[in-house]
Amino acid sequence: MNLTLKIWRQKGPQDKGKMVDYKVSDISEHMSFLEMMDVLNEQLVNSGEEPVAFDHDCREGICGMCSLHINGEAHGPDRGITTCQLHMRMFKDGDTITIEPWRAKAFPVIKDLVVDRSAFERIQQAGGYISVNTSGNTQDANSIPISKHAADEAMDAAACIGCGACVASCKNSSAMLFVGAKVSQFALLPQGQVEATDRVKNMVAQMDLEGFGNCTNTGACEVECPKGITLENIARMNRELFKASLIKF
Amino acid sequence: MSGFFNSSIGRKYAMAFSAFFLIIFLVIHLAVNITSVFSEDVFNDLSHFMGTNPLIQFGLQPILIFGVVFHFVMGFVLEAKNKSARNIKYARNNGAANSTWMSRNMIYSGLVILAFIVLHFIDFWIPELNTKYVQGDMSGLLADGEGFRYFEELQHKFVNPLRVGAYVIAFILLALHLLHGFTSAFQSVGATMGRQKAMKNIGKAYSILIPLGFIVVALFHHFNH
Numbered sequence: 001m002n003l004t005l006k007i008w009r010q011k012g013p014q015d016k017g018k019m020v021d022y023k024v025s026d027i028s029e030h031m032s033f034l035e036m037m038d039v040l041n042e043q044l045v046n047s048g049e050e051p052v053a054f055d056h057d058c059r060e061g062i063c064g065m066c067s068l069h070i071n072g073e074a075h076g077p078d079r080g081i082t083t084c085q086l087h088m089r090m091f092k093d094g095d096t097i098t099i100e101p102w103r104a105k106a107f108p109v110i111k112d113l114v115v116d117r118s119a120f121e122r123i124q125q126a127g128g129y130i131s132v133n134t135s136g137n138t139q140d141a142n143s144i145p146i147s148k149h150a151a152d153e154a155m156d157a158a159a160c161i162g163c164g165a166c167v168a169s170c171k172n173s174s175a176m177l178f179v180g181a182k183v184s185q186f187a188l189l190p191q192g193q194v195e196a197t198d199r200v201k202n203m204v205a206q207m208d209l210e211g212f213g214n215c216t217n218t219g220a221c222e223v224e225c226p227k228g229i230t231l232e233n234i235a236r237m238n239r240e241l242f243k244a245s246l247i248k249f
Numbered sequence: 250m251s252g253f254f255n256s257s258i259g260r261k262y263a264m265a266f267s268a269f270f271l272i273i274f275l276v277i278h279l280a281v282n283i284t285s286v287f288s289e290d291v292f293n294d295l296s297h298f299m300g301t302n303p304l305i306q307f308g309l310q311p312i313l314i315f316g317v318v319f320h321f322v323m324g325f326v327l328e329a330k331n332k333s334a335r336n337i338k339y340a341r342n343n344g345a346a347n348s349t350w351m352s353r354n355m356i357y358s359g360l361v362i363l364a365f366i367v368l369h370f371i372d373f374w375i376p377e378l379n380t381k382y383v384q385g386d387m388s389g390l391l392a393d394g395e396g397f398r399y400f401e402e403l404q405h406k407f408v409n410p411l412r413v414g415a416y417v418i419a420f421i422l423l424a425l426h427l428l429h430g431f432t433s434a435f436q437s438v439g440a441t442m443g444r445q446k447a448m449k450n451i452g453k454a455y456s457i458l459i460p461l462g463f464i465v466v467a468l469f470h471h472f473n474h
């Protein structure tokens with residue numbers, strides 16, 4: 001198929017940037033979206049132009065690096081997938097596809113379609129960990145009884161790959177689905193109780209500091225999240241913070 | 250707790266609590282209004298009680314005004330903050346693909362409700378204050394002294410089709426506001442955990458029935474006076 005691509009081009013963090021139109025032809029419907037981008041970049045390199053910068057690593061939906069806003073949706077029109085898992089069969093011959101970087105003040109553009117998501121790292125560092133005895137007599141994790149239900153829910157929350165699609169799709173650029181998942185994966189387990197109070201307070205404080213917006217429960221994040229993280233995790237985080245504020249203020 | 254209410258989530262709680270307050274207020278308000286459809290006397294008695302009871306007038310009324318003002322001021326503040334969290338807009342954004350119109354336009358449905366509240370103040374509240382506290386007539390009686398004035402005043406307000414039209418439109422917007430807002434408030438305080446479906450259904454029922462009740466009262470008096 002033949003396509004018109006409208007792509008955000010920006011030389012660097014200080015550049016103003018603009019949308020630029022490109023044509024690609026003979027794209028197979030079996031290609032992945034990123035393979036289509038590779039075709040475009042090969043074309044650009046061959047004609048002496050600067051290729052389009054975009055993030056990617058595993059290309060199998062597990063690393064969370066790929067991050068394109070395609071035709072007005074994070075990770076494009078398909079559901080439960082990352083950009084690298086999006087197939088060109090979702091599009092038709094002659095389509096115009098708009099490709100933009102994640103947009104949020106807390107995710108500044110580094111170049112073209114690549115944004116800086118280190119805000120997520122800083123939120124994680126603020127409390128997304130547990131303390132483990134590593135003195136040589138580390139306890140086997142299986143020796144702590146955990147209900148099947150809690151284990152399942154914690155596992156579901158831990159499926160978050162930190163891609164940032166939730167922020168990108170939210171009309172408020174809120175990071176609460178991500179932070180909700182990261183708080184929940186520990187809040188549900190006994191190992192997470194030791195730091196529970198400080199964890200939620202510090203992670204939420206860092207989230208606010210980074211300049212993410214405030215959740216208004218539109219649910220856009222849950223729909224666009226490639227890993228099916230649910231709003232339930234935001235409700236849990238809100239409860240955890242309320243509880244933490246009562247215990248320690 | 251002050252740290253809590255300065256956090257993004259604390260503000261969500263504050264917003265939700267002001268909304269819960271308004272949700273309860275609407276039920277009470279409708280419960281009084283709806284009696285006017287069934288019994289002139291009951292409506293008059295209730296209105297007189299609500300309008301002259303000191304606990305309600307000087308206890309609950311100021312809280313209500315605070316609640317309303319807090320809610321829309323906080324609404325504006327959060328909207329402005331959230332807007333600024335995305336400094337460059339998408340060239341193409343398909344909001345309809347992942348969220349409802351209601352959830353994306355709370356500020357606009359809210360603004361229509363606010364306009365209605367202003368109209369409502371001019372229509373009912375200021376004349377009430379004038380009669381009761383400026384002219385000092387706390388009797389609640391008609392000018393000729395033949396019974397209470399409330400029911401007649403109510404009927405009189407719903408003669409003008411333009412006012413009835415504005416009233417109906419405002420309540421449709423209130424329904425849209427609540428169709429997102431009701432469940433949203435419960436989600437904000439973490440009360441939807443494990444019962445999201447049930448909360449959605451209760452929210453739907455409330456958001457349609459309450460505004461519909463107000464509309465029925467308005468139309469009833471428009472066509473029966």
Ligand code: HEM
Pocket residue numbers: 214215216217261264265266268269271272275320321324325327328355356358359360362363366426427429430431433434435437
């Ligand atoms: C009696 C009238 C009203 C009722 C019953 C009502 C109800 C609600 C409810 C239940 C919510 C959800 C709260 C949450 O998500 O935690 C909400 C949110 C909101 N309301 Fe109202 N509201 C009313 C009037 C207004 C007015 C006059 C405005 C003025 C602009 C307004 C603006 C907003 C906004 C912007 C939000 C979203 C805020 C957010 O979620 O962060 N509302 N309202």
Ligand code: SF4
Pocket residue numbers: 159160161162163164165166167177178181221224225226227228229
């Ligand atoms: S919650 Fe979902 S959308 Fe958000 S960062 Fe995690 S995986 Fe990505």
Ligand code: FES
Pocket residue numbers: 055056057058059060061062063064065066082083084085
């Ligand atoms: S490139 Fe790793 S998830 Fe897409």
